[in-house]
Amino acid sequence: MKSDHHLMAPTAASAPVIAVKAEETFFNVVLMRINWSALPLGCSNLWLEAISEETSMATSRILVIWYSRTGTTRQVGKSLTAALHCDGEEILEDISRGGILGYLRSLLGSLRQKPSRIAATSKDPLTYDLIVIGTPVWTWSVSSPVRAYLITNKAKLPEVAFFCTLGGAGGDRAFAQMQELVGRRPVGYLAITADKVASGAYNAEVAKFAEALQQGLARQGESVAASAA
Numbered sequence: 001m002k003s004d005h006h007l008m009a010p011t012a013a014s015a016p017v018i019a020v021k022a023e024e025t026f027f028n029v030v031l032m033r034i035n036w037s038a039l040p041l042g043c044s045n046l047w048l049e050a051i052s053e054e055t056s057m058a059t060s061r062i063l064v065i066w067y068s069r070t071g072t073t074r075q076v077g078k079s080l081t082a083a084l085h086c087d088g089e090e091i092l093e094d095i096s097r098g099g100i101l102g103y104l105r106s107l108l109g110s111l112r113q114k115p116s117r118i119a120a121t122s123k124d125p126l127t128y129d130l131i132v133i134g135t136p137v138w139t140w141s142v143s144s145p146v147r148a149y150l151i152t153n154k155a156k157l158p159e160v161a162f163f164c165t166l167g168g169a170g171g172d173r174a175f176a177q178m179q180e181l182v183g184r185r186p187v188g189y190l191a192i193t194a195d196k197v198a199s200g201a202y203n204a205e206v207a208k209f210a211e212a213l214q215q216g217l218a219r220q221g222e223s224v225a226a227s228a229a
């Protein structure tokens with residue numbers, strides 16, 4: 001993937017913060033022993049190249065949709081929805097992913113690259129110009145509920161952009177999987193570490209990403225209008 005302000009050098013500050021709940025301690029210790037920060041963390045946007053000064057949201061419809069197990073991706077999804085002044089929706093499941101069983105289910109499902117059973121979503125992708133899809137990274141992969149959403153809605157998706165939250169590594173691989181599942185290149189993607197979300201230090205990145213997406217849509221609208229003239 002082409003990138004511009006992308007590959008942030010991982011620092012000690014971006015080391016993984018995985019919520020330590022008593023019942024998850026063993027697995028978190030295993031995950032935290034993995035050197036997440038040895039791998040690059042992607043943060044880029046194709047539309048950020050040569051963006052115009054003017055932004056027009058007049059005719060663009062955007063949906064931000066995400067899955068979140070422990071609230072981190074939800075927080076970014078809601079911030080993006082607010083920054084884009086657009087619709088937002090969370091992907092839900094019937095099953096619980098709380099506790100050790102839920103944690104194990106998530107771990108195994110992502111290792112097996114299996115979609116999970118998700119509840120029907122209420123927003124119709126066909127009525128949007130851009131869908132921004134967010135996932136937590138699970139074992140360097142897209143989460144099972146987002147995998148299911150992408151498989152279910154593949155044929156209906158307009159332009160797509162991706163975001164993820166993660167301990168520190170695997171975002172690029174998760175984005176590559178998402179791209180393969182939808183069969184198209186995202187117009188932009190953003191990876192934010194869980195510790196950044198927890199500290200609140202992610203808002204500037206979200207704002208920049210949202211601005212780039214808006215301007216990209218505006219430019220796209222202009223070129224469609226120009227070719228129709």
Ligand SMILES: Cc1cc2nc3c(=O)[nH]c(=O)nc-3n(C[C@H](O)[C@H](O)[C@H](O)COP(=O)(O)O)c2cc1C
Pocket residue numbers: 016017018019031036067068069070071072073074103106107110136137138139140141165166167168169170193194
């Ligand atoms: C089963 C599982 C696997 C995970 N695997 C990774 C991983 O490969 N790389 C990483 O950086 N973080 C990993 N994490 C950490 C989550 O990506 C991170 O905490 C994320 O922000 C959680 O988002 P959520 O609160 O929206 O569920 C994993 C977490 C779980 C539960």
